[in-house]
Amino acid sequence: MNRTNGRRALAIAALFVLAGCNTVERLTQVGQVPELKPIEDPRNEPGYRPVSLPVPPPGPSVSAGANSLWREGARGFFRDQRARRLGDVLTVNVTIADRANLSNETSRSRTNSDSLGLANVLGFEEMVTGFLPGDVVPDTMVDAESGMSNRGTGEVARSEDIDLNIAAVITQILPNGNLVVQGRQEIRVNYEVREIVVGGIVRPEDVTP
Structure with missing residues (x-):
């Protein structure tokens, strides 16, 4: 034990x-100052799942000749410098305009009244008249009133404007050519770290050089 x-x-x-x-x-x-997280592969993060969407079947591929000046998949004579491969980096512009206003008001009122009479207490009620000033009425010898009132108001106003660029990585290419991107950036302001996460599907046509 x-x-x-x-x-x-x-x-x-x-x-x-x-x-x-x-x-x-x-x-x-x-x-x-709080530490920032190191750069990591978003596909290795817990909870990552590849995107699966219904897309049309791919069209027939045309192979270029041995001495052709055009490479397979090219849309112009010069090389397309836009991000389109796995691991390529895109710059995503994030604009946030957040406004919040909260108002609260509380009011409470309470009144209490108590009355006590000593009409007959073995004759002792007559003895009270000897040392109390004024007339003594035994039926209303004790009378008390109380009141309470509380009132509170509160208001919270918050506004936030964010405009920044975040680097996102192409993590997957769908069969229709659309790109699945994910990006994360930490911002440290006044000993506070904020983490902004972006993710979604981007059409190659919407990617500017």
């Missing part, structure tokens, strides 16, 4: 030591 209690005490002490180490580590980070 003593050995069991000793093990429990040792386990509890170990938990307190671990909690204390965590507290000390957080205290050492006070006043320091």
Whole structure:
């Protein structure tokens, strides 16, 4: 029995030591700017799933000759510099205009009234008239009133404008040629880190050089 209690005490002490180490580590980070995450492959993140959409079947491919100046899939004589392959980087423009306004008002009122009479208390009610000023009415000897009123108002107004460019990586090419892109960027402002995540499907025609 003593050995069991000793093990429990040792386990509890170990938990307190671990909690204390965590507290000390957080205290050492006070006043320091928060760290940003390193660049990672978005396909390796937990919860990543490839996109699957209904698309028409691909058309017949035309192969170029051995000495042809045109490469397969090219749309012009010169090389297309726009991002279109897996791993290519796109620049996504993000514009956010956020407005929020919250107003709250609370009102509460309460009134209480108590009355107590001592009409007959073994004759002692007559003795009260000797040392109390004025006329004493035993039926309404004690009378009390109380009132309470509370009122509170609150208002919160917030506005935020964000206009920035985020680098997104092509993670998948659909059979119809559309590109699946994902990007993430962290912004550190006043010791606060904000993470902006973009993802979606882009048509190659919408990608500007």
